[in-house]
Amino acid sequence: MNNDFSKPQRQSAFGIIIIAAHTAYKIGKATIFFLIYAFVKMGAAYTTYTLLGIGLIILLCLIFSYLWYLNFTFFLDKEKQEFVVNKGILNRDQVIIQLDKIQQVNINQNILQKLIGVYGLKIDTAGSSGEEVSIKAIDEVSAYNLKEHLLSRKTETVPTALVSDKKATDAENTPILRISSWTLFKVGLTSNYGQSLALMVAFFLYTIQEARHIMDVFELDKGYVKSTVLGLATLFSVAVIVFILLVVLLIINLLRTFYKYFELEISQHRHSLLLSSGLIAKKSTLISPNKVQITKYSQNYFQKKLNMLNISLKQAHFGESKKGHEMQGNTLEIVGCNTHERDELLKMILTRVPLKGKTFIPDWRFLNLPIFFKLVLPVAIFLIIIFNVPELKPYIGFAIAYLITGVLMIYISYRKHRISVNQDFIIKTSGIWDISNEIIMPNKIQAITTSQYPWHKSVDVGHLCLHTAAGEIHFKYGNYTEIKQLVNYWLYQVESGNENWM
Amino acid sequence: MSAEIFTNEAIDLESLPKYEEIHLNKPHSDYWKIICINLFILFLLIGIGGGLLIVFNQKVRPHVILIATVYVALMVIFFLLFWASFKKRGYAIRTKDVIYKSGIIAESTTIVPLNRIQHIELNEGMLSRIYKLGSLQIFTAGGQTGHLRIAGIPIAEAKSIRDLLLNKLDLIENPETENEI
Numbered sequence: 001m002n003n004d005f006s007k008p009q010r011q012s013a014f015g016i017i018i019i020a021a022h023t024a025y026k027i028g029k030a031t032i033f034f035l036i037y038a039f040v041k042m043g044a045a046y047t048t049y050t051l052l053g054i055g056l057i058i059l060l061c062l063i064f065s066y067l068w069y070l071n072f073t074f075f076l077d078k079e080k081q082e083f084v085v086n087k088g089i090l091n092r093d094q095v096i097i098q099l100d101k102i103q104q105v106n107i108n109q110n111i112l113q114k115l116i117g118v119y120g121l122k123i124d125t126a127g128s129s130g131e132e133v134s135i136k137a138i139d140e141v142s143a144y145n146l147k148e149h150l151l152s153r154k155t156e157t158v159p160t161a162l163v164s165d166k167k168a169t170d171a172e173n174t175p176i177l178r179i180s181s182w183t184l185f186k187v188g189l190t191s192n193y194g195q196s197l198a199l200m201v202a203f204f205l206y207t208i209q210e211a212r213h214i215m216d217v218f219e220l221d222k223g224y225v226k227s228t229v230l231g232l233a234t235l236f237s238v239a240v241i242v243f244i245l246l247v248v249l250l251i252i253n254l255l256r257t258f259y260k261y262f263e264l265e266i267s268q269h270r271h272s273l274l275l276s277s278g279l280i281a282k283k284s285t286l287i288s289p290n291k292v293q294i295t296k297y298s299q300n301y302f303q304k305k306l307n308m309l310n311i312s313l314k315q316a317h318f319g320e321s322k323k324g325h326e327m328q329g330n331t332l333e334i335v336g337c338n339t340h341e342r343d344e345l346l347k348m349i350l351t352r353v354p355l356k357g358k359t360f361i362p363d364w365r366f367l368n369l370p371i372f373f374k375l376v377l378p379v380a381i382f383l384i385i386i387f388n389v390p391e392l393k394p395y396i397g398f399a400i401a402y403l404i405t406g407v408l409m410i411y412i413s414y415r416k417h418r419i420s421v422n423q424d425f426i427i428k429t430s431g432i433w434d435i436s437n438e439i440i441m442p443n444k445i446q447a448i449t450t451s452q453y454p455w456h457k458s459v460d461v462g463h464l465c466l467h468t469a470a471g472e473i474h475f476k477y478g479n480y481t482e483i484k485q486l487v488n489y490w491l492y493q494v495e496s497g498n499e500n501w502m
Numbered sequence: 503m504s505a506e507i508f509t510n511e512a513i514d515l516e517s518l519p520k521y522e523e524i525h526l527n528k529p530h531s532d533y534w535k536i537i538c539i540n541l542f543i544l545f546l547l548i549g550i551g552g553g554l555l556i557v558f559n560q561k562v563r564p565h566v567i568l569i570a571t572v573y574v575a576l577m578v579i580f581f582l583l584f585w586a587s588f589k590k591r592g593y594a595i596r597t598k599d600v601i602y603k604s605g606i607i608a609e610s611t612t613i614v615p616l617n618r619i620q621h622i623e624l625n626e627g628m629l630s631r632i633y634k635l636g637s638l639q640i641f642t643a644g645g646q647t648g649h650l651r652i653a654g655i656p657i658a659e660a661k662s663i664r665d666l667l668l669n670k671l672d673l674i675e676n677p678e679t680e681n682e683i
Binding site for chain 1: 515518519520521588598599605607608609610611612613614615616618619630642643644647648650675
């Protein structure tokens with residue numbers, strides 16, 4: 001394979017298998033239930049037909065992927081600085097990506113790709129349609145070559161690349177950060193409970209739904225199953241069940257952490273950062289530091305004791321028609337670094353370690369609304385209900401406990417809510433349990449909104465919202481005069497310079 | 503690189519131009535008529551729906567007075583809210599940014615620097631065309647919340663603002679990020 005990709009070329013021929021498998025997998029996933037149903041209901045006489053049908057689908061997949069393979073070409077237009085992809089079976093599509101619009105290049109390998117020995121390559125841009133190029137099969141050398149070509153152009157356009165170039169010579173390809181399995185173990189024990197919990201609940205609901213389907217199919221006696229489950233439930237006491245659930249949650253958390261972040265490594269490749277991690281499917285991502293919009297690090301109490309932080313790098317996403325998971329795709333998570341590693345990483349992304357400047361704290365009126373809507377109102381409603389339904393009286397303790405924890409949490413969130421500003425950075429601190437610090441540079445600001453309620457005019461309290469391409473940063477209930485002053489300062493910074501935001 | 507860290511320190515914050523003291527242009531008074539017509543149409547439709555319900559549904563009939571009061575109250579509240587929001591609106595174009603103030607209860611001001619504008623849209627609705635008004639939309643990369651919609655500008659003015667902004671965009675040499683297939 002030629003090295004400079006200047007001529008249109010196809011992906012590796014193994015791509016046919018990968019695409020076919022991918023398509024078959026998608027069709028299978030969509031019709032799995034129908035297939036099971038067909039097998040069970042139609043009986044042995046029709047099995048041959050069903051198998052024939054499956055065979056036909058696989059054949060169609062192969063033909064489809066062969067045609068796709070034939071028509072999928074890509075090349076690099078050196079003069080125009082564009083990456084051009086031609087694709088489509090019936091209608092021909094041409095995707096043109098300007099090289100300086102590329103946010104990140106992902107090199108992945110799933111199980112099938114691992115078996116065959118090829119890589120998948122994906123290109124993420126900040127395009128509003130979310131259109132991205134995905135090359136399904138490419139050998140390792142070409143993949144890294146192509147990636148190098150795709151991201152290399154920035155040297156000329158970005159002045160900061162000079163600095164990183166110097167660093168790159170010092171530490172060519174030696175990872176600047178490597179997360180050990182032991183650290184990962186600690187990470188798994190201390191973070192991301194929320195996501196794991198959501199996953200567990202989703203899995204639980206999914207199982208119940210599927211079980212119901214299967215029971216329908218096999219015409220099992222629902223009453224029997226129900227009584228068995230209930231019997232099991234009474235066998236263990238509630239405490240034991242809660243304990244089991246917690247253990248399961250921790251295990252899921254650990255598994256997830258290991259699956260995603262196994263052998264997490266960050267190294268510097270000239271002017272971009274290479275992140276690689278993954279247990280079964282290894283994923284490498286390349287990003288250029290100047291495309292990172294918001295840099296965030298967070299830490300909770302346990303993690304503080306263990307000297308561990310999680311860092312996430314948020315890149316530009318355009319909100320339209322993008323679902324939650326795609327937005328997450330634009331956020332890169334680096335878990336379990338210590339403070340020293342964090343500083344190294346921040347230096348790499350923001351050119352220096354951000355120092356906290358002048359800190360602004362919110363007014364005590366910050367507490368009013370949450371206390372009223374989240375505590376007083378629900379508790380009042382609860383009390384009214386208790387007043388009318390005397391049987392609920394024993395549960396009044398819950399209301400008190402709720403009130404106390406609620407006040408505590410809101411108070412902590414008030415104490416932690418602050419923004420610190422110096423001339424190069426804006427650092428917003430917030431959180432209750434996980435205390436996060438979001439760092440942005442003023443030139444990443446897209447728009448600024450300030451707002452004020454009429455009844456806060458006399459006490460000079462107002463809100464601030466900084467819109468960036470990767471989300472918003474809010475600072476609420478600050479001194480409005482100070483906020484206005486800050487806004488004028490930031491506007492001056494954004495408007496006087498002509499620094500690019502990506 | 504390190505030299506410039508300290509050179510900038512002495513900016514006098516007080517001497518910076520103040521966005522909050524800029525005189526804001528109000529939307530054209532005809533725009534209030536458009537709002538009224540829109541509200542009127544909305545309430546007409548609701549009224550027709552409610553009327554049909556009362557005529558054909560026996561059960562609802564005893565509550566006619568209640569429904570009518572709620573209807574009128576809603577109408578008054580809506581008109582008042584829209585009036586308040588209409589009164590609060592204002593926009594200004596500075597040499598380096600666009601300012602837009604709006605809000606129903608809270609008063610919020612959004613400022614978009616010109617060198618962060620991605621693209622501009624000029625919309626003319628059916629009613630707006632009768633009154634020769636237009637609304638200008640200014641998009642940034644800041645997503646849904648980071649974009650401005652200034653309604654009720656006389657169409658000639660809106661067009662000149664648009665051309666002015668587009669000219670400035672060209673000058674700034676902002677790389678067009680708006681479409682990349």
